[in-house]
Amino acid sequence: MPTSLAAVLLTPGIASIALARFTTPGCWQRNCLVQNDAGALCVQAAYNGAPTTCNDKVLSRLLDVHVHSKIGLSIAYYDERGHILAPAIWPVPAPLPFPVYVCMSGRRSDANDHYRTLCRTALHDDDVYNASAYDRVCAVERPQGFVSDGCYSVNAVPSTNPLDNPALVHAVFVLGAIVTIGTLATYFRKSLKHGWRFFVTSRYGRRFLGVTRRED
Numbered sequence: 040m041p042t043s044l045a046a047v048l049l050t051p052g053i054a055s056i057a058l059a060r061f062t063t064p065g066c067w068q069r070n071c072l073v074q075n076d077a078g079a080l081c082v083q084a085a086y087n088g089a090p091t092t093c094n095d096k097v098l099s100r101l102l103d104v105h106v107h108s109k110i111g112l113s114i115a116y117y118d119e120r121g122h123i124l125a126p127a128i129w130p131v132p133a134p135l136p137f138p139v140y141v142c143m144s145g146r147r148s149d150a151n152d153h154y155r156t157l158c159r160t161a162l163h164d165d166d167v168y169n170a171s172a173y174d175r176v177c178a179v180e181r182p183q184g185f186v187s188d189g190c191y192s193v194n195a196v197p198s199t200n201p202l203d204n205p206a207l208v209h210a211v212f213v214l215g216a217i218v219t220i221g222t223l224a225t226y227f228r229k230s231l232k233h234g235w236r237f238f239v240t241s242r243y244g245r246r247f248l249g250v251t252r253r254e255d
């Protein structure tokens with residue numbers, strides 16, 4: 040199945056919003072977003088009470104998708120059908136054209152070999168402190184099977200994923216360039232390395248530009 044790594048809203052007006060980023064460290068309950076040495080935002084979790092059952096169908100599905108993601112971004116945005124939209128650097132469009140969710144996974148700082156993955160509604164850039172963002176949230180005490188962004192590594196579970204880091208880093212870099220420079224047409228004609236390619240698709244009445252790569 041083709042997996043889209045990222046999507047950029049092309050609709051004028053939305054594409055021209057300020058390029059705020061989801062990169063501000065902050066804490067909620069006992070989870071924190073902290074910057075790692077490479078400047079990426081990563082989740083550091085701690086005991087949050089006993090795990091609860093997830094009764095939200097969308098969020099259960101997203102948890103499953105995120106935990107088994109072959110792209111391996113520890114923080115990623117999704118639509119409600121479980122299509123990955125973008126990494127953490129994505130400027131969340133305002134107003135949101137359709138429901139957007141964010142899933143995050145990270146290591147527990149208070150227990151060895153414990154991890155948490157959570158999914159919730161995304162409201163806007165840096166919505167960590169917005170209480171409404173947690174009206175719908177589900178979490179499981181487990182890591183992703185494959186983590187590509189360097190936020191954490193899972194002990195004793197060797198990665199067998201064929202997706203190599205340089206390809207991912209390259210794709211994210213290209214995405215950043217698109218977002219920042221906005222020279223969409225130029226990039227659209229360029230082909231990407233390692234099997235990544237650009238695509239344009241229409242969904243929810245909007246046009247998306249994304250990069251995609253066919254996985255085996």
Ligand SMILES: *[C@@H]1O[C@H](CO)[C@@H](O)[C@H](O)[C@H]1NC(C)=O
Binds near residue numbers: 171
């Ligand atoms: C929280 O998010 C909602 C929905 O996007 C927004 O209307 C509200 O202003 C936000 N509140 C804060 C404190 O940012």
